[in-house]
Amino acid sequence: MLDQTMDALSMNDQKPDYPQGDILYQAGKPDAAMQVYKNRIKDIIGSRALPSLPGCNEVDSIRQFYIDLLKKDRQSLVSLMGCCNGIARIHYKDRQYEQSLMWLEEAQIMHDCGRHLAPKPLYDWHQYNVDDPEISYQFCRTRSLLSDNFLGMSNTGNAVFHRWVITNRRMPPTHYTPRFKAEAPEAKLSTMTSIRHPSPELSAGLTVVESNLQMKGSWKRIYVKKMGDGHLDRRMSFTSFIWNSRLYLAGGRQESPGPFYRDLWCLDLNELKEWRRLPDYPVPYSTENVFNNWVMVPYENKAYLFNGRLSVDYFDLVNETWSSIKTTYKPTRKDIAAGMAVNGKSLYPGHQRFVQGATMQIINGKLYVFGGRHEKTNVACNLFLELDLKTRKWRRLSGSPDIPRNVDSSCPGPRKNAATWTNKEKTKLFLMYGLADRQFLPKNDPNWGMDAYQHDDLWSWDIETERWKLERIHGNAPCPRSEMSFTYSEKLDRVIMFAGYNPTCPTDLPRPEGGWSGYNFSYYADTFILGDYPISKSPSTSLDTEATSTRSKWKQILTPGFPTYRCQAQLMTDNTTGKVYMYGGFTNNDFVLGSKELRPRAFGDLWQLRFDEPGGFFSEDGVIWEQEARTAKVGPWQRCFACGTTGRLKKCGGACNGKVFFCGDECRKDGWKEHKTTHGCHKK
Incomplete structure (x- = not known):
C-alpha cells in the first residue's frame, strides 16, 4: 500500500490558528465574520491574489506558495483553508453558489498541494495525507460544502461524488475526530446514493x-423515416462524426459478446429520410482486431482512423471509398527509454493491436492521439503522439505505452475513454477525466487496485511550447466520469458533455422484489456546457483585485426530460448549422429498469439537444420548458401529465397518439380537459 503519511512533519502538538470569524458566524454575524476572514487571508498571502477568483493569473506561483506554507508554516495554511471555507459557507447560506464555489476551489487546491510533499511523485490513484488532523478536517469541510452547493443547484452527480470522496479517503485513525465525523455523517451519503443523475x-x-451556472435545455427525439439498405442495429463502442450536415456512424458492437460491426452508415441531417450504408471497413479482423472504441475525425474531406498501425486508414468523404496512408516512426533515445521500442524496433505505433479508448484530435494538420489501452496493457497508458499529416511522420510528445515505475507528474496519468477538445484559436488541446483499469494488473503490482481509478482532472497541452499544464475546473462542472459523450462546437465555441460512467462512485437502487441493491458504479444522463461566461459579482468575490467580466466555466443544462442513463454514446456538432446531436450508447438493464438480470443494453436512438443561448435552438424551436416538464420522457420512464408521478405509465389513447401519459383512470379524468385544450386531443 502506497498511501503515505508525513510523520516527520507532524504538528499534532500545535493548536491551529482558527479565525475569529467562525465564532462571529456562529453568533449570527456573517458580515463581521466575512471581514475577519478576508483580513486574515490578507495577513497570510500579502499582495497575492487567489487564482480561483477573477483577475488573477498567479496559478503556478500560488501553488508553490501553498507548498512552502505546508513545509514551513502549516498553521497558516490551516487558517487559510478555514477562512476560504468560512467565506464559502456564508455565500452558500445566501444561495450565492458561484462565489461559494470559487472559495472552495481554492481550499481544495491547498489540500491537494500536500501531494507535492511526498518523497517521490505518485500516481493519482495513490492517496497521500499530510499528518495533521486539522488539515484533514478542513478537507472534510471543503468537500461537504462542495456537495451542498452542487445539491443546491441539482447537480446530484457532483453532490454525491464529493460526499463519497470523504468516505473513500484513507487517513490515520487520529484524523477521524468528532468534528470530522459530525461534518460528514455517513448516513448523509447513504441517503444521497439512492438518487439517480x-x-x-x-x-x-x-x-x-x-x-x-445553469441554463434551460431540452432533448428532442429525432426519428428517421426508414433504415435504407440493410439494418442499422443499436450499438455501443462505435465512432461517429458529422461532416457537411451528414452524420456518419461506424463499427461498435451490440452487446459485450457481440455481434461486432465493421460497417459504416450515413444520414443526411437536413432530410432525415434514411440511413445509407457505405462500404464496410476493409481491414480484416486478422490484421486489426474488433472495431471497438476507435475514433474517426474528419479533416480536409477525409475521415482519419487510428488503431495502432503505421498504416493510418481514412475514408474519402467525397468519393466514399476507404484508403490509407503509410506513416513512419523513428524512436529517439528518450523514446526508447520510455518503452517505445525494443532493439531499435518500434512497438507503438506500428506493432500493437487491439488499441481501444484512445482520444484523437486533428489540429492544424497534426493528428494527436492520447492514452487508451492496447495489446500490451489492459490498464491504459498516457502515451501522447503526434502525426504530421503532410510529412506522415510520428513523434512521441510525452508519456509511455505502459505504466513505468517512475511517475512523470509533468503530464496526465494513464487513462482511457477521456474527453478531448481544442480551443477556437487552435493553440491548445484539452484532456479531461478518463479512467485506468488498475484491477487488470497483477495483485503484487504496487499500482494494483480492486477497482478502476476515475481521474478527476483537466489538462491542457500548449501546441507552441509543447508543455502540459494542470488546469482548474471552474463552475458547475460534470462530476468525474469516463465513457462520456462530448463535442466541441466551433460555431459557438462551446464544449458540451452528456452522460457517462463512474466506475467507483456508488448507487443504491430498489429491487423489483423489494429492498435495495448497492452498486459501486454510477451511470449518468446529465448535460453540461463549457464556455466563456460572465461572472457573478459580489463585494467579497475578490480581495481588492481587479475582477474580469468573464471566465471559462461549466454550466449545467437543466432538461425536464432526458435520454436514458448511458455511457459510450456519441455527441456530435453540425458546424454548418450549430445543431448538437446524440446517438446510441449503453447501460446496464438493472440500473434503469430494476430487472433481475445485470446485463448491458445498447441503444439506437437519435436526439437533438436544444439549450437556452443564442445558437442553441431553444428559442428558435419555440421550446416551452414549463410545458415540457409535464410531458417529456425521463430516461426509461414516463411522467403522469396530471400528477407528475414518474414510472411505467399508460399513454393516452386519443388522437394525440400518446403525447402524454397517465398513471391511472383518476389522473386521466383529472387531466383530460387540460390535455384536450393544450394538445388538441380528442377521442378516436
Missing part, C-alpha cells in the same frame, strides 16, 4: 437558481 422524480420541478 438526474433524478426522474425531481427533474419536473427543476428551476434555474443560479443563472451564471
Whole structure:
C-alpha cells in the first residue's frame, strides 16, 4: 500500500490558528465574520491574489506558495483553508453558489498541494495525507460544502461524488475526530446514493437558481423515416462524426459478446429520410482486431482512423471509398527509454493491436492521439503522439505505452475513454477525466487496485511550447466520469458533455422484489456546457483585485426530460448549422429498469439537444420548458401529465397518439380537459 503519511512533519502538538470569524458566524454575524476572514487571508498571502477568483493569473506561483506554507508554516495554511471555507459557507447560506464555489476551489487546491510533499511523485490513484488532523478536517469541510452547493443547484452527480470522496479517503485513525465525523455523517451519503443523475422524480420541478451556472435545455427525439439498405442495429463502442450536415456512424458492437460491426452508415441531417450504408471497413479482423472504441475525425474531406498501425486508414468523404496512408516512426533515445521500442524496433505505433479508448484530435494538420489501452496493457497508458499529416511522420510528445515505475507528474496519468477538445484559436488541446483499469494488473503490482481509478482532472497541452499544464475546473462542472459523450462546437465555441460512467462512485437502487441493491458504479444522463461566461459579482468575490467580466466555466443544462442513463454514446456538432446531436450508447438493464438480470443494453436512438443561448435552438424551436416538464420522457420512464408521478405509465389513447401519459383512470379524468385544450386531443 502506497498511501503515505508525513510523520516527520507532524504538528499534532500545535493548536491551529482558527479565525475569529467562525465564532462571529456562529453568533449570527456573517458580515463581521466575512471581514475577519478576508483580513486574515490578507495577513497570510500579502499582495497575492487567489487564482480561483477573477483577475488573477498567479496559478503556478500560488501553488508553490501553498507548498512552502505546508513545509514551513502549516498553521497558516490551516487558517487559510478555514477562512476560504468560512467565506464559502456564508455565500452558500445566501444561495450565492458561484462565489461559494470559487472559495472552495481554492481550499481544495491547498489540500491537494500536500501531494507535492511526498518523497517521490505518485500516481493519482495513490492517496497521500499530510499528518495533521486539522488539515484533514478542513478537507472534510471543503468537500461537504462542495456537495451542498452542487445539491443546491441539482447537480446530484457532483453532490454525491464529493460526499463519497470523504468516505473513500484513507487517513490515520487520529484524523477521524468528532468534528470530522459530525461534518460528514455517513448516513448523509447513504441517503444521497439512492438518487439517480438526474433524478426522474425531481427533474419536473427543476428551476434555474443560479443563472451564471445553469441554463434551460431540452432533448428532442429525432426519428428517421426508414433504415435504407440493410439494418442499422443499436450499438455501443462505435465512432461517429458529422461532416457537411451528414452524420456518419461506424463499427461498435451490440452487446459485450457481440455481434461486432465493421460497417459504416450515413444520414443526411437536413432530410432525415434514411440511413445509407457505405462500404464496410476493409481491414480484416486478422490484421486489426474488433472495431471497438476507435475514433474517426474528419479533416480536409477525409475521415482519419487510428488503431495502432503505421498504416493510418481514412475514408474519402467525397468519393466514399476507404484508403490509407503509410506513416513512419523513428524512436529517439528518450523514446526508447520510455518503452517505445525494443532493439531499435518500434512497438507503438506500428506493432500493437487491439488499441481501444484512445482520444484523437486533428489540429492544424497534426493528428494527436492520447492514452487508451492496447495489446500490451489492459490498464491504459498516457502515451501522447503526434502525426504530421503532410510529412506522415510520428513523434512521441510525452508519456509511455505502459505504466513505468517512475511517475512523470509533468503530464496526465494513464487513462482511457477521456474527453478531448481544442480551443477556437487552435493553440491548445484539452484532456479531461478518463479512467485506468488498475484491477487488470497483477495483485503484487504496487499500482494494483480492486477497482478502476476515475481521474478527476483537466489538462491542457500548449501546441507552441509543447508543455502540459494542470488546469482548474471552474463552475458547475460534470462530476468525474469516463465513457462520456462530448463535442466541441466551433460555431459557438462551446464544449458540451452528456452522460457517462463512474466506475467507483456508488448507487443504491430498489429491487423489483423489494429492498435495495448497492452498486459501486454510477451511470449518468446529465448535460453540461463549457464556455466563456460572465461572472457573478459580489463585494467579497475578490480581495481588492481587479475582477474580469468573464471566465471559462461549466454550466449545467437543466432538461425536464432526458435520454436514458448511458455511457459510450456519441455527441456530435453540425458546424454548418450549430445543431448538437446524440446517438446510441449503453447501460446496464438493472440500473434503469430494476430487472433481475445485470446485463448491458445498447441503444439506437437519435436526439437533438436544444439549450437556452443564442445558437442553441431553444428559442428558435419555440421550446416551452414549463410545458415540457409535464410531458417529456425521463430516461426509461414516463411522467403522469396530471400528477407528475414518474414510472411505467399508460399513454393516452386519443388522437394525440400518446403525447402524454397517465398513471391511472383518476389522473386521466383529472387531466383530460387540460390535455384536450393544450394538445388538441380528442377521442378516436
